[in-house]
Amino acid sequence: MxxxxxxxxxxxxxxxxxxxxxxxxxxxxxxxxxxxxxxxxxxxxxxxxxxxxxxxxxxxxxxxxxxxxxxxxxxxxxxxxxxxxxxxxxxxxxxxxxxxxxxxxxxxxxxxxxxxxxxxKPGLADNPVAKKGIRVISIEDQRWTRRDIKTVQLLYPSMGKMMAKRAGADDAWMVEDGHVTEGTSNNAYIVKGNRIITRQLSNDILHGITRAAVLRFAREAQMKVEERPFTIAEAQQADEAFITSASTFVMPVVEIDGTKLGDGTPGPVAGRLREIYLDESRKAAI
CATH class of the missing domain: 3.30.470.10 (Aminotransferase class 4, branched-chain amino acid transferase, N-terminal domain)
Incomplete structure (x- = not known):
């Protein structure tokens, strides 16, 4: 027990x-x-x-x-x-x-x-889902406006995951004023022209601990990072997309609202960031 x-x-x-x-x-x-x-x-x-x-x-x-x-x-x-x-x-x-x-x-x-x-969670680091990626849908963001505080007010994110499940998807990205805020329990990213794009920190999103580490590692690896909002339409035209969280690390997104990204398989940037994150995090673990 x-x-x-x-x-x-x-x-x-x-x-x-x-x-x-x-x-x-x-x-x-x-x-x-x-x-x-x-x-x-x-x-x-x-x-x-x-x-x-x-x-x-x-x-x-x-x-x-x-x-x-x-x-x-x-x-x-x-x-x-x-x-x-x-x-x-x-x-x-x-x-x-x-x-x-x-x-x-x-x-x-x-x-x-x-x-x-x-x-x-045996196999957390070697999650086979990371090799095939996840599919997300978009939903309206109906949460309170202090998402930067990690409260236990998780009813709407839970409802969002159920909306995704009913739609045959794996998760949902929330949209407010036409732009993606974040996933139901993760931060959201797209990759376009070797640029990693993710919403800037504010009260609108959770200040992800994994987000901070991944962006630091990306910059150290000479990857370009652009912190700004993006739309679902822009995401659907991206080369890659991924999410980050403490339980998924870096997880590729291969489909958004039914639109496949590229050839529908995880891209090299997300894959490389996952490798770097796991390697560096293990070294620094306490």
């Missing part, structure tokens, strides 16, 4: 509980991070921790008591559960007040809730 972490305790998952009055359950009042594990080590941990801290600040949410111990907690869960390849999910909420109320509870009286669990 998997061991999880809840508010200072390592517990069998069947024994782990959170109050029905927890703010995440009642108000989606929580933030989260997902850190990949390769070879039993954490990928981009410092970036995830920094973004978690930023999310807490943006929502005026107190740090959990164990915030400074998060690295050791991650490592202990990886060890206990024998994770070689997989993910560590972390969630912080504003805690559980005595009753339901829209007003934030007093942080001096209500401790934040801290939950972590692991997911074993």
């Amino acid at each position: 998997r061991t999880v972490y809840v508010n200072g305790e390592y517990l069998p998952e069947a024994e782990a509980t959170v109050s029905i009055f927890d703010r995440a359950f009642l108000m989606a009042d929580g933030v989260y991070e997902v850190t990949s594990v390769l070879d039993g080590k954490l990928i981009d941990f410092d970036g995830h921790l920094a973004r978690l801290e930023r999310s807490l600040v943006e929502l005026d949410m107190a740090k959990p008591a164990a915030f400074d111990d998060l690295l050791s907690i991650h490592r202990e869960l990886v060890r206990i559960n024998g994770i070689e390849e997989g993910l560590v999910y972390l969630q912080v909420t504003r805690g559980a007040a005595a009753d339901r109320d829209f007003v934030f509870p007093d942080p001096k009286q209500v401790e934040p809730t801290l939950v972590l669990f692991t997911q074993s």
Whole structure:
């Protein structure tokens, strides 16, 4: 049975509980991070921790008591559960007040809730899907406007993935004011004329930790990067497309709204970036 972490305790998952009055359950009042594990080590941990801290600040949410111990907690869960390849999910909420109320509870009286669990994903790095690519559809972006904060408000992205599934696709790219914002759980990119194009950072998209690493590696490899919005029509005319996230790394996109990109197979830029990212991330893993 998997061991999880809840508010200072390592517990069998069947024994782990959170109050029905927890703010995440009642108000989606929580933030989260997902850190990949390769070879039993954490990928981009410092970036995830920094973004978690930023999310807490943006929502005026107190740090959990164990915030400074998060690295050791991650490592202990990886060890206990024998994770070689997989993910560590972390969630912080504003805690559980005595009753339901829209007003934030007093942080001096209500401790934040801290939950972590692991997911074993053998073959995460050698995912065969990366060799054939994924197909995406476009949908209207109907989320709130602070997408830069990694909150647990994931209902619409979940609905978007279901729209894609019903359409026979793998995922969806969200569109606002005629331009792609991002994927349901990933950042979106196209490649045209040896230029990697992706939307610039703002409140409109999540500031992806994998995004930052991949763009850094791309520039170090002398690839040209252009940060600006692009349309679905422009994407359909691109040489390549791909997504990035902590769980997919760099994943080629081979079809957008039924239009194949090139010959419908993953292109060289996405393939090379995936190789570089995995190689460099493994070297820097902790």
